[in-house]
Amino acid sequence: MPRMRDMIKSISDVHRDSEKEDQKKKPDEATGLSGLDAIRNAIKANLQNKPSSSVFTQETQKPRISSPPTKPISVSPDKVKPIKAPLAYTKAEDFEDKSFSDKLYMDYHRLLGTIVNDIKSKKLIDPKPLEKNIFDLIEANNASEFLFMKAIQRKRFATWVVSHSVNVTIFALKIGFGLKYKKNEMHQLAIASLLHDVGMVKVPNKILFKHGKLSSDEYDVIRQHPIHGYEIVKHLKDDYPYLLNAVYQEQEREDGSGYPQGLKGDKICEFAKIIGTADIFEALVHGRTYREGFITYYAIQNILETKSHQFSPKMIRSLISVISMFPLGSLVELNTGEIARVVVTNRSRPVRPIVEISEDLEGHKLDPPTRLDLEKEPLIFITKPITE
Numbered sequence: 001m002p003r004m005r006d007m008i009k010s011i012s013d014v015h016r017d018s019e020k021e022d023q024k025k026k027p028d029e030a031t032g033l034s035g036l037d038a039i040r041n042a043i044k045a046n047l048q049n050k051p052s053s054s055v056f057t058q059e060t061q062k063p064r065i066s067s068p069p070t071k072p073i074s075v076s077p078d079k080v081k082p083i084k085a086p087l088a089y090t091k092a093e094d095f096e097d098k099s100f101s102d103k104l105y106m107d108y109h110r111l112l113g114t115i116v117n118d119i120k121s122k123k124l125i126d127p128k129p130l131e132k133n134i135f136d137l138i139e140a141n142n143a144s145e146f147l148f149m150k151a152i153q154r155k156r157f158a159t160w161v162v163s164h165s166v167n168v169t170i171f172a173l174k175i176g177f178g179l180k181y182k183k184n185e186m187h188q189l190a191i192a193s194l195l196h197d198v199g200m201v202k203v204p205n206k207i208l209f210k211h212g213k214l215s216s217d218e219y220d221v222i223r224q225h226p227i228h229g230y231e232i233v234k235h236l237k238d239d240y241p242y243l244l245n246a247v248y249q250e251q252e253r254e255d256g257s258g259y260p261q262g263l264k265g266d267k268i269c270e271f272a273k274i275i276g277t278a279d280i281f282e283a284l285v286h287g288r289t290y291r292e293g294f295i296t297y298y299a300i301q302n303i304l305e306t307k308s309h310q311f312s313p314k315m316i317r318s319l320i321s322v323i324s325m326f327p328l329g330s331l332v333e334l335n336t337g338e339i340a341r342v343v344v345t346n347r348s349r350p351v352r353p354i355v356e357i358s359e360d361l362e363g364h365k366l367d368p369p370t371r372l373d374l375e376k377e378p379l380i381f382i383t384k385p386i387t388e
Contacts, residue, residue, distance in 0.1 A: 104147070112130075130191060138186050148323070148328075149330075173189065193278065201228075346375060357369055
């Protein structure tokens with residue numbers, strides 16, 4: 001049964017999959033190689049740009065929800081007006097400073113918290129405060145893994161919608177890097193990601209945090225949130241035209257199983273595809289009760305094995321190319337029984353980073369730790385991630 005913290009999972013996926021996922025066993029962490037093989041096999045089987053059949057019925061593809069009063073406008077990122085926001089000038093070395101990233105992470109929690117309060121007070125939202133340090137957010141996300149490590153923590157630093165939205169933005173920007181987006185496109189993607197779930201503010205807490213399975217009527221209320229979001233941002237259509245479709249379509253899925261319109265493939269705007277992929281990744285990283293500290297390794301494996309038909313192969317490939325299965329700073333267990341910390345990631349071979357062994361087979365702490373490049377040690381490999 002989902003608990004309040006379980007609602008960090010994409011809301012529709014929580015209640016659609018809750019009963020089935022509760023019956024699944026926890027991933028067999030002792031068989032790391034079989035998990036890696038599953039990832040490789042899934043990549044080969046599911047990322048071939050071929051249409052896949054949906055597991056959803058026609059009835060579930062068309063939920064009982066209303067349409068927005070006006071059709072969202074369609075605009076490509078390259079046709080949007082140049083950025084007018086004031087830019088923050090930051091030293092390059094600051095982007096690799098953990099304290100700088102920590103402050104930036106919390107600053108955006110506060111800024112989004114203000115927007116949430118404005119929505120609750122029925123005020124028109126203003127994204128301009130989000131833009132002041134937007135390039136700092138982008139560059140810090142590119143220069144180091146500190147923001148990424150913040151975003152995969154179990155701890156929440158604000159209400160669910162605020163914390164979830166900041167984390168999704170960090171993951172969406174990673175995908176944008178993988179797609180080689182230009183600076184202007186990254187700016188737009190960041191704003192769209194930060195505001196993608198504003199419609200959730202309109203969903204009653206008694207439904208949002210309900211323990212147990214939602215009724216059909218309650219599920220329909222959840223599915224209204226993209227429409228609520230569209231209504232909240234539609235006054236921004238002149239200055240932020242890309243925002244409307246991103247907010248309205250972020251729950252659409254590649255195979256047509258999403259909502260509110262059941263759009264497929266190229267009918268979904270690219271920002272919405274990126275945000276949708278980042279959204280499910282955020283949900284899986286934080287996971288459910290039995291997956292405390294669910295590591296990116298298992299999140300990527302889950303997307304590839306069970307959800308690849310719902311998301312664009314292009315977006316999944318980009319996610320895999322830029323997000324480390326074993327992130328910088330994470331703890332892992334080696335097949336030797338030793339405990340190590342990842343100190344250098346390996347983009348070409350993500351399962352073979354450079355690690356520092358901090359604890360030997362008997363559990364004794366090593367000081368100083370022993371550095372090991374797993375790419376040069378074919379007989380030693382990671383068997384499982386470890387939560388701290």
